[in-house]
């Protein structure tokens with residue numbers, strides 16, 4: 001049913017329809033509305049789950065780890081400092097192959113403390129073994145939770161999935177959202193059956209000490225499974241479209257790329273702004289397009305190659321930095337084309353929107369105009385020179 | 395061989411107090427038990443892949459989160475309707491319990507989960523090479539509280555963990571010792587006879603870290619209790635409800651048996667300070683048996 005909903009509320013509604021048995025979280029802006037909604041549902045009896053109010057994010061992640069190990073679908077959500085505080089457990093959950101689903105309401109990292117949106121939190125945890133799906137709008141954010149459970153719990157996967165949605169922009173924004181019926185969800189998402197679990201009838205030891213004889217293979221298996229997820233995701237989104245009537249590629253989405261001479265690559269809500277700018281510039285006869293990356297992990301190498309191999313000039317937008325090196329998304333997009341005959345002539349890299357700095361249509365137009373034969377590396381957009389100390393003014 | 399729920403064939407040092415205690419605990423709890431274990435000696439020595447000593451479902455996640463993971467397991471089993479009849483144990487060493495895992499433990503106690511937390515107290519971070527923890531006794535020589543020209547040993551007395559646990563108002567808190575094996579099992583059974591969070595801290599001598607001959611573990615455990623340095627006490631709902639009374643022996647008898655206190659034997663003033671700790675325990679908990687009347 002179509003409703004006019006706040007993003008957090010839409011996500012909570014869809015999570016409820018997924019029927020998690022254990023929910024645990026710790027408050028941090030801008031994640032709070034999601035878990036407050038879920039707490040209310042548990043209080044009202046509309047969601048039958050154990051809601052565990054923990055004393056920290058480390059414990060929130062540990063509780064859902066325990067819930068999954070007992071064989072129960074579990075859910076948590078966090079942001080920013082909370083995700084970093086969980087980091088140790090985030091790695092551990094993936095290593096134990098427990099298909100936890102978590103929402104990350106993306107927010108900048110302290111210091112300086114800042115509650116507004118960028119992608120530094122999730123991007124910093126890209127190497128944990130979790131699938132990371134970035135939503136462009138509230139509908140995607142809601143829908144990706146359905147996909148997340150279905151994907152992670154697939155017997156061939158057993159992977160945790162993080163649904164990344166831009167803090168405030170998507171968590172607190174309001175849009176018309178189609179919330180599916182329980183019947184539809186049940187059709188797409190069968191009840192969870194764990195491959196292994198803590199069961200007194202069939203005692204097993206989970207999480208042993210693994211020495212150099214065996215460890216390497218566990219990481220290899222995780223890597224290979226994530227690569228296989230690149231094949232499974234489009235299959236599941238095809239099925240998703242049959243049940244819910246909305247179509248996603250799940251890995252990447254090309255927007256007016258067919259004959260594009262210049263393309264922007266981006267993740268998250270900024271893609272909406274880029275699409276508007278693409279439409280405007282197209283009206284003026286400029287051949288521009290967008291490649292939206294939905295699946296940041298696994299990184300859809302082949303899909304990115306196919307989408308961009310004939311585009312002469314590409315601008316990659318990073319809403320995070322790898323301080324002291326190239327911007328993270330840009331360096332990976334460049335790596336896709338290393339040693340390839342067909343490749344963009346220019347792959348320029350732009351850092352945008354850190355700590356909630358607005359990315360306006362004007363910012364996007366500037367990026368298209370900076371996309372010339374001269375390759376740029378980590379160019380900061382909308383920087384205010386007047387705020388910089390003299391040595392940085394160049 | 396399935397006589398015990400913690401099987402032989404693990405890789406513990408001979409005389410390891412912690413494995414003796416762990417076996418007593420798990421056997422007393424029985425086969426319908428799920429264990430969540432912190433990182434530490436017990437986890438490492440019992441589950442080197444592809445082997446495991448545990449005959450019950452067992453889970454290890456990280457160093458400091460067993461209490462939180464067990465909270466999740468308990469919630470999961472509750473959701474499945476499988477909690478009734480299942481005992482849940484979260485367990486770890488003194489470092490994982492009293493230091494890095496204290497927050498997670500406090501959360502578990504405060505939330506009222508039906509879980510027994512067992513702290514195996516060998517009084518240092520043994521798995522990483524005998525570094526001092528919050529439960530290392532006063533003046534102990536460890537690798538990070540070494541004796542030197544300016545220091546006798548560990549600067550601080552043990553953190554009062556049983557009191558900290560009891561202050562949460564939970565139904566049951568107890569201390570126990572490998573020196574008194576039946577008492578351990580009695581207390582585990584008592585813990586599981588009540589619903590809610592419970593905490594048992596077991597003194598587990600460590601031949602390697604405390605530097606004594608492996609065959610002496612039980613005796614050393616007994617001595618710690620008998621001199622008043624490791625009082626065996628119980629709290630029910632926050633109130634002291636039981637003590638094992640003793641005919642106090644001088645602390646020196648306990649100290650001189652271990653290399654970790656060897657440096658004190660030439661320092662009577664330090665031994666005096668430790669005797670004062672024991673005397674204060676004896677006084678505080680009323681440990682002293684009434685004198686025999688003749």
Ligand SMILES: Cc1ncc(C[n+]2csc(CCOP(=O)(O)OP(=O)(O)O)c2C)c(N)n1
Pocket residue numbers: 412433434435436457486487488489490491514516518519520521522527
């Ligand atoms: C977050 C983290 N910090 C440090 C360690 C290293 N570490 C592993 S076991 C251990 C010592 C354990 O001491 P204790 O809890 O007293 O158990 P014991 O080995 O003495 O039985 C330490 C410091 C770790 N695994 N994780």
Ligand SMILES: [Mg+2]
Pocket residue numbers: 487488489514515516517518519520521
């Ligand atoms: Mg220890």
